[in-house]
Amino acid sequence: MKEFLIASLLFALLPQLSFSEEMITVRLFGRVAEPGVKEIPKGTGIVDLIYQSGGVVPGGCPACCKIKDITEKGARQIEVDAYEIVMENKEDFQLRDDQTIWMPEHVIGHLDWKDIQKFNEMLPAYLENQKSIKTE
Numbered sequence: 001m002k003e004f005l006i007a008s009l010l011f012a013l014l015p016q017l018s019f020s021e022e023m024i025t026v027r028l029f030g031r032v033a034e035p036g037v038k039e040i041p042k043g044t045g046i047v048d049l050i051y052q053s054g055g056v057v058p059g060g061c062p063a064c065c066k067i068k069d070i071t072e073k074g075a076r077q078i079e080v081d082a083y084e085i086v087m088e089n090k091e092d093f094q095l096r097d098d099q100t101i102w103m104p105e106h107v108i109g110h111l112d113w114k115d116i117q118k119f120n121e122m123l124p125a126y127l128e129n130q131k132s133i134k135t136e
Contacts, residue, residue: 021042023041024041024044024095024096025038025039025040025098026038026095026097026098026100027099027100028049028101028103029100029101030101030104030105031058031059031060031061031103031104032050032053032054032056032057032060033053033057034054035053040052043094044095045092045093045094045095046065046067046082046092047086047123047127048092048127049101050082050123051123051124055123056103056119056120057116058113058116060103060106060116061083061103061104061105061107061111062082062086062103062111062116063084063111064081065079065081065082065101065104066078066079066080066101066104067079067093067100067101068099068100068101069099070098080093082119083111086119086122086126087122089126089129091130
């Protein structure tokens with residue numbers, strides 16, 4: 001009888017327990033390998049999103065990422081330099097639910113394909129470093 005009560009109590013509480021991370025929805029468009037609507041864990045940064053989306057493709061400009069943010073106060077556009085974040089090991093820009101991220105094409109060629117390749121190659125090491133900083 002005691003086991004039945006414990007099992008009943010656990011069964012009743014199970015729906016209230018959450019074992020998964022809180023997710024947010026963002027839209028990533030432009031010059032990345034896998035653009036589209038993304039379900040990502042809350043707290044994900046723009047560099048992590050770029051990495052999860054296969055990196056920047058030729059012609060993309062990670063130095064000029066545009067983020068459209070709509071709040072109660074209205075819409076605003078933020079420009080984020082993901083290239084600088086990675087190359088200078090800065091803190092990642094945290095994304096929020098319902099943001100739209102645009103990876104534009106180069107208009108002024110200040111980054112060439114070798115720079116983009118280096119950026120893409122450095123993404124895993126950058127993310128690992130950021131993860132170790134958070135756990136310290």
